[in-house]
Amino acid sequence: MQYAVVHPQSSEDEVLAVERRWTYITGQDRKPKQVVSCDGYVVFSIIPGAFRGKHYEHLVQTCTNWARIGGLKTNLANDKKGVYKGVGELVGTTRLVTCWHAIGHPHEMPGVAADCRITNVKFNGSCETFRELSIITSYVMGAFEQLDPVQHAKMRELYEWRLREVASSAAMAGVDPGMFFEGREMQFNRYSLPHFDTNDPPWAWAIIIYFGTFPTCTLKFRQLKLKVTLRPGDMVMMRGRDVLHEVGDWCKGERHLLVHFTHQSLWKAAKIQCSSSPAMWHD
Numbered sequence: 615m616q617y618a619v620v621h622p623q624s625s626e627d628e629v630l631a632v633e634r635r636w637t638y639i640t641g642q643d644r645k646p647k648q649v650v651s652c653d654g655y656v657v658f659s660i661i662p663g664a665f666r667g668k669h670y671e672h673l674v675q676t677c678t679n680w681a682r683i684g685g686l687k688t689n690l691a692n693d694k695k696g697v698y699k700g701v702g703e704l705v706g707t708t709r710l711v712t713c714w715h716a717i718g719h720p721h722e723m724p725g726v727a728a729d730c731r732i733t734n735v736k737f738n739g740s741c742e743t744f745r746e747l748s749i750i751t752s753y754v755m756g757a758f759e760q761l762d763p764v765q766h767a768k769m770r771e772l773y774e775w776r777l778r779e780v781a782s783s784a785a786m787a788g789v790d791p792g793m794f795f796e797g798r799e800m801q802f803n804r805y806s807l808p809h810f811d812t813n814d815p816p817w818a819w820a821i822i823i824y825f826g827t828f829p830t831c832t833l834k835f836r837q838l839k840l841k842v843t844l845r846p847g848d849m850v851m852m853r854g855r856d857v858l859h860e861v862g863d864w865c866k867g868e869r870h871l872l873v874h875f876t877h878q879s880l881w882k883a884a885k886i887q888c889s890s891s892p893a894m895w896h897d
Contacts, residue, residue: 615651618856619816626808626836626858639842649840654892657853658835659761660842664849665823669749674825676746677800677872683739684708684729686802692717695809696801702868704802710740712786713776713796713880720879725782727797744790751793754821754849754874758794761851762819764891769794769876775884795821795874802870805861808836811854815878815888820854822874823847827867834860 639647641662649658665673686706688698698705711727730740759766773794776783783796811820824831825846833842833850836858844850844861852859854875881888 615655615657615853615856616653618853622816622856623810623858626810636839636841639840641843641845641848648893649838650893655890656761656851656893657838657857658840658842659851660844661757661849662845663847664753664757665750665825665847669753670825670847672746673750673823673872676743676750677825677870678704679746680710680739680743681706681708681800681802683743684710684736692813695807696804697807697863699803699805699863699869701803704868704870705804707799707801707804710743710798710800711796712744712790712793713780713783714877715879715883720882724776724780724880724883726786741786741789744786744793747790747798750823750872751790754823755792755794757849757851758819758821760894762891763894764889765817765819766794768886768889772796772876772881772884772886775886776880779884793874795876796880797873797875797877799873799875800870801873803868805831805863805869806859808834808858808860810856810858811875813877813879814855814875815881816855817853817888817890818855818876818878819851820873820875821849821851823849823872824869825872826870828864828869829867831861831864831869834862836860 644662646661648656651657681704686708688706690707709727709729713724715724731737777787824844831844833844
């Protein structure tokens with residue numbers, strides 16, 4: 615893991631082909647699993663069925679409502695590895711970001727993403743969505759703290775910095791309190807080609823919740839020779855900046871996801887270094 619951080623890769627072409635002797639996490643036992651690097655850091659974690667019953671239904675309804683209000687795009691400027699599948703009512707991506715630098719403007723003051731505020735209808739809708747996601751926020755942040763207490767503390771420091779220094783972040787905290795990840799993205803009926811999350815800082819976690827009517831899909835890590843079977847309601851945590859990952863097409867139904875992320879430009883602005891805890895436990 616430390617080698618991947620010190621020697622970052624930005625292209626899937628830099629990853630040498632590996633022999634196809636894969637390890638599989640099927641999720642059939644519905645127990646949480648972690649993958650730990652040889653130097654003792656968690657690289658990937660999954661909580662099968664993290665969201666079930668009324669909490670899952672609430673997640674689906676909240677994300678669907680925002681997609682209809684905020685609108686979806688399939689031609690994002692910085693998304694070169696996404697492929698959209700024309701099934702169902704909703705196809706595309708929308709972002710709920712409370713503090714970020716616009717792409718290509720890392721030296722300007724960060725602020726709320728345009729997707730959230732471009733019209734009064736969208737601004738009010740995004741604020742309501744943030745409030746409705748509060749129960750999801752509680753679960754995500756609790757799981758994150760258990761997984762990586764050092765990075766959780768660093769992200770708290772970053773969160774407190776932006777509340778002090780960025781007035782719009784302080785305002786948005788009124789409807790989105792306690793969410794240290796400044797960015798969320800909802801993707802509807804999209805799958806991804808092999809890629810690194812190059813806008814994220816080294817060591818950073820991306821936390822993803824899957825929902826929809828698909829029976830299963832497969833998340834693949836070529837460097838780890840790992841394939842993970844995903845189902846609606848599962849939550850995964852991965853080092854998207856440091857480890858090549860992809861999710862291919864799925865067989866039937868609709869597949870959506872809610873991503874929580876953080877970007878390197880904000881850490882640089884705050885002069886805070888992203889870091890990580892060694893593994894606390896593993897299978």
